[in-house]
Amino acid sequence: MELEWLEDFLALVETAHFSRAAEKRNISQPAFSRRIRMLEAWLGVTLFNRDTHRIELTPAGHQWLGAAEDILRRVMIAREQVREVAAGYTSTLKFASTNALSVVFFPDWLQHIEAAHPLDASVSLVTDNMAGCEQKMLQGQAQFLLCHHHPSAQVSFKPNYFISVDVGHDVLAPVSAPDRTTGAPLFTLPGDMDQPVPYLAYSEVSGMGRILASTLALDGPSVWLTPAFTAHLATVLATMCRNGRGVAWLPLSLIARDLEYGDLVRAGELQWDVPIDIRLYRPRARQSPAAESFWANVRKLTLAEPGGADA
Secondary structure (H helix, E strand, O other), rough: HHHHHHHHHHHHHHHHHHHHHHHHHHOOOHHHHHHHHHHHHHHHHOOOOOOOOOOOOOOHHHHHHHHHHHHHHHHHHHHHHHHHHHHHHEEEEEEEEHHHHHHOOHHHHHHHHHHOOOOOEEEEEEEEOHHHHHHHHHHHOOOOEEEEEEOOOOOOOOOEEEEEEEEEEEEEEEEEEEOOOOEEOOOOOOOOOOOEEEEEEEOOOOOOOOOOHOOOOOOOOOOOEEEEEEEOEEEEHHHHHHHOOEEEEEHHHHHHHHHHOOOEEOOOHHHEEEEEEEEEEEEEOOHHHHHHHHHHHHHHHHHOOOOOOOO
């Protein structure tokens, strides 16, 4: 079996379309289709149902998905470890973080960890939307992922391959620009059927977008919204909100200063707030000594705090 077959398989799972997957893998569609058939021949099973308009995994394909992700991730991690050894073992802790947390949470959180347990490794941080961060973790490009989490929103990590710990808490609160004369919000919830509130929404690749989509549908009180703008970055939605374009649910960690100085105001009562956790994920598979030491120190500090517990 070739390693590139696993990457082809995961690309096809992601795109559910042979031509788009072949383009993503930068090869011709006939060559890509041939490699998928070679993987299926090696396994002795059919991985994809090709009889539907959209390519779907067979039961065998679903079974193989977790194993393929784990194999590829372990290979990538092992490659980085042997490279570190060959370079004189200059170890690096590799983090992926969603964009908002990389700005408002990660620096102070890392400093808090270092104050109790000085690091013996350098630190690398890449930022992306939630979907991009998930892919970096699944492909072994990062050892840890820092993101927002809510029980009702699904993530791509199977619990038999990943573990996590909650390292903080946040709140998604609906906010609006204020009326400059009265200070009252320009837009208020819940709105009504005849005059819905303009909604500044997260895109589907955003973790906070997933959380809001699930909580507004499952848990929230009735609210009338009309989409006015969509982006995956909370910082972009915050700017549009300050400009008076509508209501956005933004993390309080990001907009605390805006609320303090009156650049943004709450657009509704606390019943529309969505409490969320800040979660750190890692693979179950053993990582480098530096990564294992960091994880142990994070758990030690987290569990020592009031209410601290593994996720």
